[in-house]
Amino acid sequence: MLINQRKKFSLPAKSTYLNCAYMSPLLKSVEKAGIVGIASKKNPAMIKPADFFIGADQLRSEFAKLINVKDKKQIAIIPSASYGLANAAKNLKMNRGENLIIAAEQFPSNVYTWMNLATETGATIKTISPPSSFADRGKIWNERILEAIDTNTRLVALGHVHWADGTKFDLAQIRKRSREVGALLIIDGTQSVGALPFDVQAIQPDVLVCGGYKWLLGPYSMGLAYYGNYFDQGQPIEENWITRKNSEDFSGLVNYEENYQPGALRYDVGERSNFILVPMMTAALKQINQWKPERIQQYCRKISALSINKLREAGYWVEDEKHRGHHLFGVRLPQHKVIQEVRAKLKKNNISVSVRGNALRVAPYLYNSESDLIKMVKVLTT
Numbered sequence: 001m002l003i004n005q006r007k008k009f010s011l012p013a014k015s016t017y018l019n020c021a022y023m024s025p026l027l028k029s030v031e032k033a034g035i036v037g038i039a040s041k042k043n044p045a046m047i048k049p050a051d052f053f054i055g056a057d058q059l060r061s062e063f064a065k066l067i068n069v070k071d072k073k074q075i076a077i078i079p080s081a082s083y084g085l086a087n088a089a090k091n092l093k094m095n096r097g098e099n100l101i102i103a104a105e106q107f108p109s110n111v112y113t114w115m116n117l118a119t120e121t122g123a124t125i126k127t128i129s130p131p132s133s134f135a136d137r138g139k140i141w142n143e144r145i146l147e148a149i150d151t152n153t154r155l156v157a158l159g160h161v162h163w164a165d166g167t168k169f170d171l172a173q174i175r176k177r178s179r180e181v182g183a184l185l186i187i188d189g190t191q192s193v194g195a196l197p198f199d200v201q202a203i204q205p206d207v208l209v210c211g212g213y214k215w216l217l218g219p220y221s222m223g224l225a226y227y228g229n230y231f232d233q234g235q236p237i238e239e240n241w242i243t244r245k246n247s248e249d250f251s252g253l254v255n256y257e258e259n260y261q262p263g264a265l266r267y268d269v270g271e272r273s274n275f276i277l278v279p280m281m282t283a284a285l286k287q288i289n290q291w292k293p294e295r296i297q298q299y300c301r302k303i304s305a306l307s308i309n310k311l312r313e314a315g316y317w318v319e320d321e322k323h324r325g326h327h328l329f330g331v332r333l334p335q336h337k338v339i340q341e342v343r344a345k346l347k348k349n350n351i352s353v354s355v356r357g358n359a360l361r362v363a364p365y366l367y368n369s370e371s372d373l374i375k376m377v378k379v380l381t382t
C-alpha cells in the first residue's frame, strides 16, 4: 500500500487540493526536468540530432509500459486530446445511415470532433444519457450504451470514466459488443489513465488519447495517444519532417520521402521533440510507473471511504463504488443545499474541488490524506 506522497510535490501547506481532475500539481522531479530542459537551449551546440529522437523514444517507452503496449511505435506524442482525436477522425469513413455513439455530457473535445464528422458524412450521433433517477445509475447507463450499439454503429467514443462524475464505463463489455458489429472503440483516457489501470492488450481499443496535465502529472500542452493497427496506413492531420522515413538523416531531409515512420509515429505533433515538455512528461510517467495505477486507486479508496459514508449519511449522493473511479467521483447535493453557496464555503476554507453541472467533482490523489476529505465533509455538512 502506498503512503502519502505530498512531500514529492510543492503544494502550499494550507491548500486542500482535491482537484487533480482539473490539473495536477507539479512533481518536484518534473519541475527539475523542465528546468534542465529550458537550460539546454542556452547552448544549442549541445543539442545533437540524436536528441530529437532519444527523448521522444523514452517517453513512448514509459507510456507503452503504463498502458501495456508491446510496440512503442504505436504511441504518438500529441499536444492535446482533441489533436489525437482529430487524427482518428481524419481516417474514419462513415456513411449516411450509420451512427456513432457517445455518452451524454462528454467532454467537448470528444464531442465536437464527432459532430464535425457526422456533419461531413451524414452519419448520426447517438448520445446515450444516464437514467434520471440515481438508483443503479452507473449500471443502467452502461446497459443503455450496450443496447444502443447496433449493426449501423461504426464508432463508440467514450472516456473510461465520465469526466464530470467519475461514472465508470465497462470497456470490456463495450469492446466486445462493438467488435461484434465491426465498430471502432476510441477512448479518451484524459480523466483516468495514470490513476486507473488501463491495459491496451486486455481492452484492445482502436485509439486511446490522453491529455497529460491531469492524471499523467505532466505539463500543459503535452499528451500521448495509442493508435491500433487500423490506423497504421492512415494520413495525419499535419505533415512534419520528423514523421517521415529516414528523418534521422539530417543531411538528406530534402530527399523528400513519400513514406512515414512506422506505426503511429506519423501522428506525432510537429516539433514533438520538445526539449522542455518531453523530459517533464517522461519524469512524470517514470514516477507513475513506479507507483502503479492500481495502488493509486487503492490509496484514493482508502482515504475517501469514511468521508463518502459520512456524506451519504448527511443526504448526499455518491455512485456505488463498483461503477465509479476512486480518484474521481461526483457528489450530488441534498435538496436543501444550494450549489453556489456550497462552492463559496469550500473556497473560503481553501478547499479546491470543481463544480460540474449540479454536482461537486472530487478528485483526490497521493498528496491528499483522509483528513483533507474529512475537512471537506465538515464544510459540506455544517
Ligand SMILES: Cc1ncc(COP(=O)(O)O)c(C=O)c1O
Residues within 6 Å of the ligand: 021, 079, 080, 081, 082, 083, 107, 109, 110, 159, 163, 188, 190, 191, 211
Ligand atoms: C475527459 C477530458 N478530455 C480531454 C480534456 C482536455 O482536452 P484537450 O486536451 O483537447 O484540451 C479534458 C479536460 O478537462 C477532459 O476532462
